[in-house]
Amino acid sequence: MTHPLTPRENLLRVIHHNNPQWVPSGLEARARVYAPLNERPTHTGLDAFGSHWSLHGEAFGGTHPTEGNPVITDILRWREQLHIPDIDADDWSEPRLAALQIDRSQFLVEGFVQMGIFERSHILMGMEEALMAYLTEPDEMAALLTALADHKIATIQKLHEVANLDMIRYGDDWGTQQNLFLPPETWRAIIKPQTKRIFDCCKSLGLLINQHSCGKIESIFADLVEIGADIWNPCQPCNDLAALKRNFSGRITFCGGIDSQFVLSKPNVTAEEVRQEVRRRIDEMAHNGGYIADPSHGVPYDPAVLAAMEDEITRYGREIYQ
Numbered sequence: 001m002t003h004p005l006t007p008r009e010n011l012l013r014v015i016h017h018n019n020p021q022w023v024p025s026g027l028e029a030r031a032r033v034y035a036p037l038n039e040r041p042t043h044t045g046l047d048a049f050g051s052h053w054s055l056h057g058e059a060f061g062g063t064h065p066t067e068g069n070p071v072i073t074d075i076l077r078w079r080e081q082l083h084i085p086d087i088d089a090d091d092w093s094e095p096r097l098a099a100l101q102i103d104r105s106q107f108l109v110e111g112f113v114q115m116g117i118f119e120r121s122h123i124l125m126g127m128e129e130a131l132m133a134y135l136t137e138p139d140e141m142a143a144l145l146t147a148l149a150d151h152k153i154a155t156i157q158k159l160h161e162v163a164n165l166d167m168i169r170y171g172d173d174w175g176t177q178q179n180l181f182l183p184p185e186t187w188r189a190i191i192k193p194q195t196k197r198i199f200d201c202c203k204s205l206g207l208l209i210n211q212h213s214c215g216k217i218e219s220i221f222a223d224l225v226e227i228g229a230d231i232w233n234p235c236q237p238c239n240d241l242a243a244l245k246r247n248f249s250g251r252i253t254f255c256g257g258i259d260s261q262f263v264l265s266k267p268n269v270t271a272e273e274v275r276q277e278v279r280r281r282i283d284e285m286a287h288n289g290g291y292i293a294d295p296s297h298g299v300p301y302d303p304a305v306l307a308a309m310e311d312e313i314t315r316y317g318r319e320i321y322q
Contacts (some may be wrong), residue, residue, distance in 0.1 A: 159183060
């Protein structure tokens, strides 16, 4: 008789491609703690790096970097213009206390680290200026990203010290729905080495890596696997998800993929359409483990849509492993 797994045990089996008993719904056995650094204010104002954010109505996400107000106005002067926050000046008691309240027999503890090094670079400079600098001043951009990665590594180490993490959720959006923001060779030359340093830090601490990156990133997906990502979310369908699963099965776990744009958010979508999308994605992605069912983006959904999605994940996500 098969021993019933706890949600934590099943999630680990999914991540390690080791005969899970069901397809998890989201990271259902994950409890998240947050680094105290203010990287994205919830209201208009400055973040910890001095970048200004503005409130954009009631839209999901709330605030966005204020246009025309860069911290770094000249990439050749970034060393004098950039202020790296002092992580020891923050109050780390909240993640410490939050971690103590988590039942570790049931949940993995995930540290949330916001704003990857590419995202932070274009927040500091403005998107257009940053993209041009990646192409025209690659050495200076590499030096800037090294400094940002140093800070990110120190943040991860501190968060693990206070919360005894199992996993890091690291986010860096590299793509639009059509392609990368930068040529793949530029990403590999400048962004990949510093991302690998961050991943190496996580691995040295024994942490799983849950890499968030929106957009069409399949041209660098092999690189992401190579440098050690354990999970990729949110698996937007602008990528050929079935092909990625075929090519990288057993090497990385996929989290997401249930189409947010053309199914879950479609006006007047029916429950049956939602259920069909859930079944289609599970059929594509769940063989040999390595799949966590979740929307391809986190936006507000109709409660009836979420109910149909969750019910079908629970039902069909167990049926396929029977």
